[in-house]
Amino acid sequence: MQATMEVTNSRDEAAARRLSHKKVSDLTAEKRRLVEVPYTASLAHTMNALVANRVVAVPVATPPGHWIGAGGSMILESDKQTGAVRKHYIGMVTMLDILAHIAGDEIDGAGGVDEIDQRMAVPVSSVIGHCLESLSLWTLNPNTRQVFFYPLLNSNIAVFSSFIILNCMEVFSKGIHRAMVPMDSQMESAAGVELVESASSYRMVTQMDLMRFLKSHDDSELNAIMSRTVSQLGAVKETIFGVTDRTKVIEAIKAMRTASLNAVPILRSSSSIPEDHTQLINGRARKLIGTFSATDLRECPIAQLKSRLPVSVLEFTEKLSVSPAELAAALDVGAAATPSRELVTCRADSFLGEVVDKVVTKHVHRVWVVDQLNLLVGLVSLTDIIRVIRLSLL
Template sequence: MIMESYKQTGVVRKHYIGMVTMLDIVAYIADDKDRDQMMGGSVEVVADLQRKMMVPVSSIIGHCFEGLSLWTLNPNTSILECMELFCKGIHRALVPMDSQTENIQRVELVESASSYKMLTQMDLLKFLNDHAPELEGILSSSVKGIGAINENVYAINDRTKVIEAIKCLRTALLNAVPIVQSSNDIGEDHRQLINGKGRKLIGTFSATDLRGCHFSALQTWLPLRAQEFIELVSTSPLFAAREGVSPRELVNCQPDSPLSEVIDKVVSKHVHRVWVVDQQGLLVGLVSLTEIVGVLRVSMLSKIGAM
């Protein structure tokens, strides 16, 4: 955000130039070609991290596309119109709070306003969950039956190191990946994303796991295996006060789980995806907030059309 004073009126206005998320930050950390050398505790590694931590936050904007694409919603935008935006993979939007926005139609790229509030996919799902009785039959349907499962699930294995996992997140622009058991296939590269379907789920590595991580801890943890890192984070006092799910806790469901159960897990655990596993704990896919919003919107539109 930058502050600018209008010459004609002298009024100071806020201009939002972008948004920084944890994915932007981890992508920035992994954005050097020489990052392959970051497997030890060398002076070069420490110096490189120190240099990265000193840059202005504005220089991080744009490492992930969404940070450059700020969207606004008119305060009078309907829930269905909001869902139309969020089911396309947009995770958040700004809602201008001043009266000059009354004539803005639907969704558009952000313009200047005196103040904004942030509306996220999670906010929307919490609202819909609070009004569950009005959603009727859709919530009792299985996630498989309503097509809410995304079977394209990329994973890392239990030999992948933290810095390698960060690179994987950056490459695929993913906020989180499941950790699966490594196979006996000597051709499997633990430095790359792999197809997680049918593999044993043992953990989750998320960009937000690094939130609150002190610089000294970060330079120590980067060479560790991601699964080791998750174990350390779950017991570290640095993360003791964090709200939501413990990094060690697996939030998952089965294909026949009702949508209501999945939404409840999303809201209560404050996670942005639920892994879908079979009875043996093997990955089937995932249900993300985007998929949930999408199936709810289709259901609501069908009910309106039937009236």
């Protein structure tokens, strides 16, 4: 028995030493160069950049010394050799910022859509801050080591190995979806909203990058957390609001802007009670039939956006679900194309590991929680997953 414990302890200590070399920069090893836009770029140019690079947010860069950064921060890009400052990042523009600007109160979804060309021509710097995440810039130092509480079996001493980036997790557990990582930072362990940060280049690390890391890492302590249900861990958010299948795209965008939501469930409209299809409704115990998110608008070319705003969210998402090949095949046989978008759901008693696997493999940022009748009972988001894992590790 003693020999078995010694072997186990030796393995645990070896794992701790192996993990101690992990840093935040390991999450960005395969990341491409930062996608950004200049402050003079039009909103149309910015949206084209989002579509071309398949991202949902980009930092905005200006010449140094002309702007105050989001939250008063000074995130600078400097020449690696001379140290001369070349750029100042003043904020992050997300797809929700763009939608909030498009869905101005004076646009009614019919005749008002003609104003979109004018709205998309404004400089991107004028729309920073329409959603909460754009109000601050977050950085994570690449040399910050990942910290994990690893208990030894034969003593009360705890060894800190480097599995999860607790600093990174703390930021992401508060609803921040992405942070900039300076590739040659001189700072040792800072994380959060930095007043001054200068580097010759940056990468972007996101909640999804952390999810991929968690999924790929085999560790006994993490596996124990992953084997608990989302309900047991408190990862299910039970208060959830959505739109009906009769809500127009323009109305959904306005409602999402007001509530600062990046996505909403599409619910089957009721035939027995009157409903206001222009507003968010309580989605609990309602039939879930789809998802409408800010990311969906990224898939819609600007040229088609005007004609899509007055349609229902269900029709909009169904059209996005049909690939050009599927549509051509359907037209060849004279049939309607079949929507291929999959609803990603789980149950309250689903294991966290199963939910993480769905998040990564399906590349979604939320999993709807349904009951045995497939009625909506809650939501598990990336923020919720990171929050409960972090709390379990502390």
